[in-house]
Amino acid sequence: MKSQWDCLLQNLGEWQGSFTRFSAEGNELEDTPTVVSLEGLHGNQTIRQIIRRLAPEPTEKILEYSTLGRGILFFEEGAFSQGSLQFAPFSEFGAELGLIHGDRRLRLVQLFNQNSQCDRVTLIREHRAGTTASERPPLTVKDLIGTWQGEATTLYPDWREPTTCSSRLHIRQEGDRLLQELSFGSGAPSRAIASIAEIDENRLIFAQGVQPIQVLLLPDGASSNCPVQIKLGQAFFLEIGWMVQPNLRQRMIRSYSDKGEWLSLTLVTEQKVSAA
Template identity: 40%
Template sequence: MKSQWECVLRNLGEWVGSFATVKPAGDLIEDIPSIIKLEGVRDNQAIHLVLTRFYPLPNSTERYAKEVVWDFSTPPGIGAIYFDPGAFSSGALAVTAGVKTIAEFSLIAIDRRFRTIQLFDVDGKFDRVTFVSEHRQGTTIPARSQLTIPDLLGTWQGTATTFYPQSTSRTVARSHSTLTALDRGYQLVADNDSIDLTATSDRLLKFTLDGRAYQILLHPDGGYTTAPTQIALGHPFCVEIGWVHESGHRQRLVRQYDSTGRWCGTTFYVEELLRFPIV
């Protein structure tokens, strides 16, 4: 198992993409082209990061560049954990009443990355999500098309690596889940639990877990985000990103919080589609 810093280094390079921010139902708020460069310095003992975003000028088709520069020599991010391919998640160590809650995720597949930032407002309501689809500068691998519900149907199997911040330990287990289309909606069976899902549009699925309402929003480039519509102290919850980076191959990151609002674990899944259900 690689060290945290070795996992960070898997993200070195120059990544071209955009920051597309949408409302919970998928309505686009803004889409800002971007270039982020992560350069190893001092023999890769530190990283020099330059993020450039290109914002539109008022009443013009032209854009202006705005840079953020950051140097770091330890894994960045509050509550961050990195996994072997370079995937990572960061976010609040605990939910605090009256304070916005942010969860960030990133998945990587060689020369492509799919990242999201999920934002809950001061009242705990799911407010918006920014997804960042990127490729390495100089590569020609095309982005995948808009994810559809049929892309997720079937039985997925792989490995689940979980990090527990309280003990700084990790466990590795097998993962197995099946999403099936029914006459009315869909059914997800995972870890012997069954969840009924309802499609409210071709991009949005809704379900209830532990008495809390959740939604799954499907994104371009084969990705999706899962989040509760409302978080509140006294109720455990989880937030998730998934990415079908090539047909039949999926990565997922799930960040879990307990009933006190404390971050209690992050699980990274690498899965393959075994078979399609008979419907």
């Protein structure tokens, strides 16, 4: 297994794209072209990261680091998440979740305000300089409908051994509602979760329970999944989804306990095995 640092090195290179900021309801507010470069120094023992925003006013930010913080974890292909270790009321909270597929990256930043409400979402679409990898169309409800089978790998902040299990997700539409059945594992330890969402244009609202969840359907086959407002004493998760091909999807889930403690990071790679 690669070290966490070696997994980070999968992101080396120059990434061209844009930072697109959305309101909590999924309305596009701002789109800024960007170039992000990650360069290995001293035999890749140090990383220099340069973030250039090209408009409206060009800016440049340079970071150098040789260690990784406690709030970040990487998967072997370079996918990662960094963010808050602990949720606390009356303070800002958030995380970045990043997926990588070939010469393309998709990153999502979800930020919550001091009232624990989802305040803004930033989608970062990137491709390696010199490549022509094409962007996916915006995600639609129709894209999601069907049965998805995959594998889920979970990493832990205490660096214990990763765990892997199978996953199965069945999604169907009934009028303006979306019905979802999700199961992990097989045999006695398996878990199953059923939920229903109201479809509101490019939003899916899961309103059951004390902590409503909202899924935004975004450009480039992306989705953002998080609580509308984080409730004290309730476990929750932050998720990014990416339809990298019509029948291939990645999801990353950053999970927190009912005490607000960061528990794990899960990467799911799933294929559509049935369209109904």
